[in-house]
Structures are given as structure tokens and as C-alpha cells.
Amino acid sequence: MTQAQGVEQRLAYARQYIGNIFGQSWMQDVVADIERRQPKSNQVMSEMPKYNVTAPGFWPTFAVLKPVCVERAQGGRFYDLDGNEYLDFFLSFGAQALHGHNPEPVVNFVKEQLGKSVANGNAHPLLLEHTKLLKELMPHRERFAYLHSGSDATSTAIRLARAHTGRRLIVRFEGTVNGQYDITSYNAHPNLHGYPIVPYPEKGPEGIELRSFNKGAQLFGKEDLLILTFNDPASLDIIKKRKDEIACVLTEPIPFHFPFPDKAIAFTRELGEVCKRSNVLLVLDEVHSGFRYGISGVTGAANLHADMVTYGKVITGLGLPLSAIGGRADVLAHGTTSGDTLSDYGTRTFIPTTHINNHLSIAASYASLSLLKSKGEAYYTRTRAKARRITEAVESMNVGPKAEVHMYGFGDFFGLISFTQPHEAPNTIRDVIQATNALAGVVFALLLRRKGLYFMGAPYLYTGDAHSPEEIETALTKMHEAVEEMKQNNFPFVFN
Numbered sequence: 001m002t003q004a005q006g007v008e009q010r011l012a013y014a015r016q017y018i019g020n021i022f023g024q025s026w027m028q029d030v031v032a033d034i035e036r037r038q039p040k041s042n043q044v045m046s047e048m049p050k051y052n053v054t055a056p057g058f059w060p061t062f063a064v065l066k067p068v069c070v071e072r073a074q075g076g077r078f079y080d081l082d083g084n085e086y087l088d089f090f091l092s093f094g095a096q097a098l099h100g101h102n103p104e105p106v107v108n109f110v111k112e113q114l115g116k117s118v119a120n121g122n123a124h125p126l127l128l129e130h131t132k133l134l135k136e137l138m139p140h141r142e143r144f145a146y147l148h149s150g151s152d153a154t155s156t157a158i159r160l161a162r163a164h165t166g167r168r169l170i171v172r173f174e175g176t177v178n179g180q181y182d183i184t185s186y187n188a189h190p191n192l193h194g195y196p197i198v199p200y201p202e203k204g205p206e207g208i209e210l211r212s213f214n215k216g217a218q219l220f221g222k223e224d225l226l227i228l229t230f231n232d233p234a235s236l237d238i239i240k241k242r243k244d245e246i247a248c249v250l251t252e253p254i255p256f257h258f259p260f261p262d263k264a265i266a267f268t269r270e271l272g273e274v275c276k277r278s279n280v281l282l283v284l285d286e287v288h289s290g291f292r293y294g295i296s297g298v299t300g301a302a303n304l305h306a307d308m309v310t311y312g313k314v315i316t317g318l319g320l321p322l323s324a325i326g327g328r329a330d331v332l333a334h335g336t337t338s339g340d341t342l343s344d345y346g347t348r349t350f351i352p353t354t355h356i357n358n359h360l361s362i363a364a365s366y367a368s369l370s371l372l373k374s375k376g377e378a379y380y381t382r383t384r385a386k387a388r389r390i391t392e393a394v395e396s397m398n399v400g401p402k403a404e405v406h407m408y409g410f411g412d413f414f415g416l417i418s419f420t421q422p423h424e425a426p427n428t429i430r431d432v433i434q435a436t437n438a439l440a441g442v443v444f445a446l447l448l449r450r451k452g453l454y455f456m457g458a459p460y461l462y463t464g465d466a467h468s469p470e471e472i473e474t475a476l477t478k479m480h481e482a483v484e485e486m487k488q489n490n491f492p493f494v495f496n
Helices: 003-022 025-037 039-051 104-113 125-137 151-165 233-241 263-278 299-303 329-335 359-375 377-395 431-433 439-450 469-488
Strands: 070-074 078-079 085-088 143-147 169-173 225-226 244-250 281-285 309-311 323-327 404-410 414-420 460-462
Touching: 003 025, 003 263, 003 439, 025 039, 025 439, 078 104, 085 469, 104 359, 125 143, 125 263, 125 359, 143 329, 151 244, 151 281, 151 309, 151 323, 233 263, 233 299, 244 263, 263 299, 281 377, 299 309, 323 329, 359 377, 377 404, 377 414, 414 439, 439 469
Parallel strands: 169 225, 169 244, 244 281, 281 309
Antiparallel strands: 070 078, 078 085, 143 323, 309 323, 404 414, 414 460
């Protein structure tokens, strides 16, 4: 059987598996109930894709069944167009996880800035104050650069690394999520690569076969991009061997899909030592973990080596776009003028865009991070207690002899409720994904949506001061009910 025939056979099996589940009367009732409760959302969201191809809920491989349209949000809750109230654990991709939606001090501070400044294109005093605040929170970073998104931050870090070293090769790790542009579309988010429908690419002694999940992405060769396995000592040997070609290694210090702090931090620490000895720049992508894993992120909390660190998501507030790079002064110096404009041509890295340093984004971030600073360690103590409570409750759920339910998570706080086959402790991202039944998570999230808990399309869970302990207990009760409903209806937890 050829690989194409194998993929087609697997696809046919998956469609049958999904069809058998959603063809059952109890699942049809669930979908019908969701549709009945949100007629106004249904109307708006049915029209949306006629005009807008980037609306959340309609993305390729992330399309959500019966997406809701939100009217207002506060704290850990939002309300859709039909007046339905949801306890929100998605929290805008986790970007509102620190304080919840629309925290009053942040809203009021941004209101004070409205109508005052030029918005963009000029410096303003708050920009300096914000940068000083970042330096206070992250004294291990020397200088900072501001951008709009996590993708902007990591792509710019790559450009700065190439400018600084004069080298071309970028090293990333399979299954790590570092943005949505050409070089990070290769071997990234496991679900986007079609596993288990499409087999994982070949893994050889010199790395993993390149494969992009984005049609139309630029083609890269082995001189441009090297994909290795996270938490594998062999990867460190390859970096040592090819050190003179490598501009930078880009990785999450604790990968989104390998949320095991002890193992991940130990590997990242060793990676940092290898990079330092090999004169290879290390970029730690803390877009997801920054400010969550302690106020200085994983890098500061674990005292990890890094030449640049990228930040995003919770760095801002109210959904206003902002990201940052913090790093070595000499590396970031490539992004500023030499003082002689004529000498800058071809010798500097041009970073700015029209809306860079937008004063409302800076204001929201300054207010949000100042609020986090004022809360102090008590914030993290509260959030870790909630995380422990959620983890203990989820891990105690029984789904039968052929499956397990786990709460994989880290920091303060990201987690994924995962239904898996019984397996040994995972050592790589492939191990995690190959043991997981993604469809079970989708069904679980749908059942919870009907019960007033929102997780978007899969049970990714974020919390912080967004949720009270009482709301956590309410959520856990409903999670237990959803698991029992799946068991009572003989849900096939194992995807063979």
C-alpha cells in the first residue's frame, strides 16, 4: 500500500468514526440544543464567512461547530447575542487570562488615553514608562523591541539573529508553536499536520523531514530550516555538529504540546548551555508562557539562558495587539540607527511598521502589567491553588479501562484536558499526540458548551484571576457530568 492509499484509508476510517458518533441520537440532541439556544448567533455567523475569511470559528482545521457571537464580556464570563451566559475558560486564546475580560483598572486607564495622543507614528512618554516596567519585571533582559503579534515577535527575532550572526539556518522543534508565517508553518502544531490521518514525517539522524501545513508557504531547504525533536539528547548533538551554520535555535521553553515543566525546563537548560558553548543564538518563545509562569516567565523563574525572549498574548489587555522581544543589547542594536543614516543602508534590520508602538496598546499593557505587579506573588499563589484543584479533579475522573483523562498544564495557568489511551509518561511531543483522542476532547467541549462552559472547539483551559474558586467548583461539577454523559452513551474513547 502506498502512503497516499494509507492516508485515504485512514481518512475514510476517521470519517466513519466521526459519522458514527455524530449520527447517534444523543449527539444529535446535543447539537440541536446548542443550535436552538443561539438563533441570533447562528444568523450572524452563517453570514460571516460570505464576507470574512478570518473570523474565529471558521479557520481551516479549527472550524467550530455552531460558533457563538459574543455581545459583552466581564471577568471570567461572556454573554452571546441571545443572552446566554457562559463561564469562559477559553479567555480569548488565553490573552485575557490574567485578570479576566475588561478589568476595570485597565479599562479606565485606556479611557483616559483616548483622544489624547497621535495614536501611532510618534514616541510618547508612556512608551518609556512601559519599557522601564518591562525591565523591572524582567531584569535579565537588556533592551526591548515592540511589535504587534507573537508571530511578529518570533519572525523579527529570526531576522535579528541572521543579521547578528551572518548565518542562515534556523533550528526549530517538531510540534512547537512559534507563530503563523512560512518558516514556523513547518512541522509545527501537530493537529494542523493531520495526525492521525497523515503519518508523521520521516525522522532521520540529521533531523526530521520538512513539511508545511500551509498551502502556498515558501519552500525551504535543509540549508534554511532544521527540524529536531524536543527533549531528545540527539538533537543537541546535531546542533553542536552544525553550529557554524546556525543563526538561532527557536523554541518554547515549555512547549504548548509538551506541558511538563520538569522535563521541558531541564532540556531547555541543557539546550541553553549547548547554544552558549557553540556560539549559537537561542530564542525562547514565551508568547504563551510569559507572565504566566511567574511574572518574569519561565526564563526568569528558572534562570534559563536566552539571547532573545519573545512575549505576546497576556502582555497586553483588552485584546489590543502588542508583542515584544527582550534580549541582548548588541543583538537588538541591529534594529536601531547607527546615528549615520547613510551608513544604515544594508547594515541594519528595519523593524518598524505603521502602527508600531500604538499608544492604546501600550496603555492597556502598562495598566494590565502594573495591576499584575500590584497583586504580587499572591496572584500566583491563588492561581496555582486553582490549577492544583482542577488537575486533581480531572485526573480523578474515571473513563473506563481502555482510556484515561489527563489535565496537562503548566504555569499560571494553561491546561489541556486530554483523553488518551493508557500510556507511559511521554518523552516527546509525538508521544503526547499519538496517545490523544482529539475527537473526544471536541465532544467533551460541546457537552460543556451546552452546560454553559465555553472552551472554543477543544478543552484548552486558561484561568487566573478571571475565575473565583466557586466558579472553578461549578466548572468541575459540569465537567464530571459531561464525562458521565459520554460514558452512559458508550462513547468510544479509543481511536484505533
